[in-house]
Amino acid sequence: MKKINGIVILLLLLSINVFSQQAVVTGALAPAYAGKSITLTLIDYETRNDKVVQETQIGPEGQFTFAIKLKEPEIYDLGVGNSSLVQVLAKPGDKIDLKISKDLVQVTGSKETQYLVAYEANRKIVFNKYLKRTYDSSAVAVKSGNAARIEYWNVEHEKASQNYKAELAQWVQQPFFINSMAAIHHSIRWNPDADTALMNQMVANFQKNYPNYDLTRQLVNKVNATKRIALGAIAPGFVSTDTAGKKTDLKGYRGKYTLLEFWASWCAPCREESPTLVRLYNKYKRKGFEILSVSIDKSTAAWKNAVRTDGYTWGNVCDLNGYGGPTAALYTVTAIPNSFLLDRNGRIIAKDLRGAALESKLAELMK
DSSP: OHHHHHHHHHHHHHHHHHHTOEEEEEEEOOGGGTTOEEEEEEOOTTTOOOEEEEEEEOOTTSEEEEEEEOSSOEEEEEEETTEEEEEEEEOTTOEEEEEEOSSOEEEESOHHHHHHHHHHHHHHHHHHHHHHHHHHHHHHHHHHTOHHHHHHHHHHHHHHHHHHHHHHHHHHTSHHHHTSGGGGGGGGTOOTTTOHHHHHHHHHHHHHHOTTOHHHHHHHHHHHHHHHTSTTSBOOOOEEEBTTSOEEEGGGGTTSEEEEEEEOTTOHHHHHHHHHHHHHHHHHGGGTEEEEEEEOOSOHHHHHHHHHHHTOOSEEEEOSSGGGSHHHHHTTOOSSSEEEEEOTTSBEEEESOOHHHHHHHHHHHTO
């Protein structure tokens, strides 16, 4: 009996040890950050329902420490206020040290975190190469109030966005990155229709090398969800709440061509597209065109105010849970603007049409 009790105690101790493993993340920021709060946010790649798990105060010399209890590898975002500083891939037993300056992040103790830092450094270069100009020019166009200029830069922004994603996908395919757990971070920005082969390769790698991790489950579920919203698929059904507090069912839009538009009050490119949507809605609504706007706002007041300000007279719904809302998750929306054009049977016939491209497609359909 004593021997059995001893074995039970040993198993309990082993169990406690497994569940109490931790990773320690230390870091140093510029002294200007002293006294501010820094948050540790667990990233959910499947739903983007990211969760703040710890918060600590930055020390007088810019130092901070997080002790993270975890059973398996997880990816976290470290941020101050609304600004992300760095992503960290932590494993049980890791001791990760970060030196964070304005233009450089130095990492010791974690190769996977080094890969994430390398990805983000390259992403910023590619962003500046393709998207910065269109963001800046779109802002100038909106201030000018010139509808033609606004539409032109909306179209240019979409072209730049596609080039941005394509170049990022090329970088991701480097062996050191594609074969690492860090590769899942690219799933936030992939092109779901163009990157099918890349997504399948990532899934194969994760299932082979990391079969029992939750990151693998997230990736597999996200890829499967992405395939459910491929061109030609019936748009997944959902019910959400409109500005009057009433339930709106996507099924109610069958029989009309419908633009399912994901946006938010804080999204500048989304708001820049508003005049175009208002004009096209008024032009084609009597010919069988509808819009259902799905906001990923978290603030009811900000959402409703933007609907009023921009003149959205069509259906507007919101789960009030950001990217973590069930509707955004259903459509794997991790960046906006994002839209799906549905035919009268609810089938997805086009994605992310904006400005002149959307008008051209509607003119073709409404003949």
